[in-house]
Amino acid sequence: TSPGSSDFLPPPECPVFEPSWAEFSDPLGYIAKIRPIAEKSGICKIRPPAVSI
Template identity: 50%
Template sequence: GMSESEKCVDGPTLRPSLAEFADPFAYFRSVRPLVEQFGIARIIPPPGWKPPFALDSDSLRLRTTTQRISDLQATDDVSQACFLQGLREFLNAIGQPLTKMPLLGGKDIDLFRLYHAVTDMGGYHQVTQEKKWNEVTG
């Protein structure tokens, strides 16, 4: 079968300015039509950008998960693999590498579903402002 990087065909590389990237989720929404046209894009954060949140690795119970790409059958699984690869590259680029998958209450967090749930509810800031995180995780 194809390797992970072959399945994740390179789309455009976007280099937002600090101003554009002040609210990353708003930026992601603004480039979404472009990203959907290609299916994937590489977003390189501007130099000097600091993430508005950091994963506190001490407070997360973590466990490594591995997934063989040959096990991925459905298109959904491929887009999920591409999403996770993109997320890993993004977190590496901002100096917050994802070495292990986060757990919540002893269960793996499905980052792909979490991302779409948060996006569907208006994004990180809206969910936080309206205190809807328990709806997201429910």
């Protein structure tokens, strides 16, 4: 699109991570582990493990 164009371009999909409870128990360690992947897109989503009832 040209500058000033009103066409909306949606951003690219971001990576989504679903850590296990073991990985989620150390959140900073997990973030360090996925950081190289997340940095490529500039954003990511981390879904916490499901809670069992």
